[in-house]
Amino acid sequence: MCGHQNWNAKMKSYICCSHAGGQGKTTTSQLLYTVNRQVGMPLKLWSADYTDSEGLSKLGRLFPGDVVELGVGESISNVRSSNDRSAGVKYWDKLGHALLSDGGVFDIGANVIDQIIDWANVRDAKSILKERHAPDIVAFLVCKAERRAIADMSELVRNFGVDQALPVSKIVIVQNEAGGSFDRLPLESTISMIPTDVPVEYFTMPACHSEMWSSMEVNFLSLDKAISMTPDRASRELDLDPFEAISAVSDLNDWLETCKEKLKAIHIL
Numbered sequence: 001m002c003g004h005q006n007w008n009a010k011m012k013s014y015i016c017c018s019h020a021g022g023q024g025k026t027t028t029s030q031l032l033y034t035v036n037r038q039v040g041m042p043l044k045l046w047s048a049d050y051t052d053s054e055g056l057s058k059l060g061r062l063f064p065g066d067v068v069e070l071g072v073g074e075s076i077s078n079v080r081s082s083n084d085r086s087a088g089v090k091y092w093d094k095l096g097h098a099l100l101s102d103g104g105v106f107d108i109g110a111n112v113i114d115q116i117i118d119w120a121n122v123r124d125a126k127s128i129l130k131e132r133h134a135p136d137i138v139a140f141l142v143c144k145a146e147r148r149a150i151a152d153m154s155e156l157v158r159n160f161g162v163d164q165a166l167p168v169s170k171i172v173i174v175q176n177e178a179g180g181s182f183d184r185l186p187l188e189s190t191i192s193m194i195p196t197d198v199p200v201e202y203f204t205m206p207a208c209h210s211e212m213w214s215s216m217e218v219n220f221l222s223l224d225k226a227i228s229m230t231p232d233r234a235s236r237e238l239d240l241d242p243f244e245a246i247s248a249v250s251d252l253n254d255w256l257e258t259c260k261e262k263l264k265a266i267h268i269l
Contacts, residue, residue, distance in 0.1 A: 011043075011102075011103035011104075011135035011136070012036070012041070012043065012103055012104075012135055012136050012137075012138065013099050013103045013104060013106065013134070013135050013136065013137040013138070014029070014032045014043075014104075014105045014106065014137075014138050014140055015106045015108060015137065015138070015139050015140065015166070015168075016028045016029045016032070016105065016106065016107050016108060016140045016142060016174075017108040017112075017113040017139070017140070017141060017142070017156065018110065018113070018141060018142045018143060018152060018156075019110065019111060019113065019114075019152040019155070019156070020110055020143075020146075020148060020152060021109075021110035022110075022144075023110075023142045023143050023144050023176060024142050024144065024174065024176035024178060024205065025107055025108065025109075025110075025142045026058050026059055026062070026107050027176070027178075027205075027223075028140055028142050028174050028176075028205065029045070029059060029105045029106075029107040030059075030062065030222060030223040030224065031205070031223065031256075031259055032105050032140070032268075033045060033063075033105045033224065034223050034224045034227070034256070035256070035259070035260050035263060035269060036105075036269070037224065038260075039269055043103065043104040043105050044068065044098075044102050044103065044104030044105070045059060045063055045066055045067045045068065045104060045105055045107070046067065046068045046070055046095075046098055046104055046105065046106045046107065047059040047060055047067050047068070047069055047070060047106075047107045047109075048070040048071065048072065048073075048095065048106065048107070048108045048109060048112050048116065049072065049107060049108070049109030049112065050072055050109055051069060051071065055069060056069070057069055057107070057109070058107075058220075059107045061220040062220050062221075062222040063222055063224075068098070070094065070095060070098075071091075072109060072112050072115075073088060073091050073092065073112065073115045088115070089118070089119050089122050089123065091119075092115065092116055092119035092123075093119075093123070095116060095119070096119075096123065096125055096128070096129075099125075099129060099134055099135070099137065099166075100128070100129060100132055100134045101134075102135075103134075103135035113156070117159050117165045117166075120165040120166050121163075121165055125165070125166060126164055126165065126166055126167045129166065129167050130167050134167075136169050137166055137167060137168045137169060138168060138169060138170045138171075138172060138268070139156070139160045139166070139168045139170070139171050139172070140172045140174055140203075141153055141156045141157065141160075141171060141172070141173050141174065142174040142176060143173070143174065143175065143176065143187075144176050144178065144179030144180070145175070145177070145179050145180045145181060145182045145184075145185050146179060147185075149185065149187060150185065150186070150187055150190050153173055153187060153191060154190060154191060154194060157171060157173075157191055157194050157196055157200065158194060158196075160198060161194065161196030161197065161198040161200065162194065162195065162196055162197070164197070164198070168198055169198070169199075170198065170199050170200075170201060171196070171198050171199065171200045171201070172200075172201045172202070172203050172266065172268070173187070173191065173200065173201070173202050173203070174203050174205055175187070175202060175203070175204045175205065176205045177204060177205060177206050177207045178205075178207045178208070182204070188202060201266040202266075203262055203263065203266060203268075204262065205259060205262075206255065206258060206259070208251070208252065208255040209251055209255075210247075210248045210249075210251035210252040210255060211240060211244045211245075211247065211248040211251070212226060212229075212234060212238055212240070212245075212248040212249070212251075212252050213252070215238040215239065215240070216238070219237075219238065221238070223252075223256070226252060227252060227253055227256055229249060230249070231245040231246045231248075231249050232245070234248060234249055
């Protein structure tokens, strides 16, 4: 029993979510996976998101064969036509087992988080996960500098920090600067007024200006693979000029190191 608890103590669950699409949830998921692997803590990858015709989510296309696809829950029509009225809740029990036994990085698609919070409340997942010493859970709430971010982040902080739908040990608000600076958005002052019992940290994720970035997205090249590329390989495989490739590789690795230091500062690594 002691060995089991020690093993769980080393594991982590990172839940990356937002109410809106295009905020940088999958980028955050990739980042957490990569930096943890670099410090000797390999994590499983999970996606609760819409999938393509091959059954792959965005994260699944970036890490083919390495992502457990959880889907997006039962459709409303399926739940209504089912004789089992709890079908919509039962769907997410598999997420509960993942949080209980495996840990890892959970990339939650836009709007899917509401289903998961509903499931957690109905199942009293907080009590089960606490009683069975589940891996530590950190909620990463991801947003860009948009007006809607204040309402979206506030609601999620209440879900995790006040109602405590899941037993998260920390809430990290990811301020993704790919959409611009947060200087004029009163996000932190608004969040500070919410009476949460869970610590709230802020991780400002700088925009990545590497000339590899757009090619990585188009070609579904993961951050984990891209950082290991030599300039010569990046030039060949991403159709970059040799001079572009040298700075592109350097800029990508510099961005990763900056992010890693910021995550260490809030005790994620």
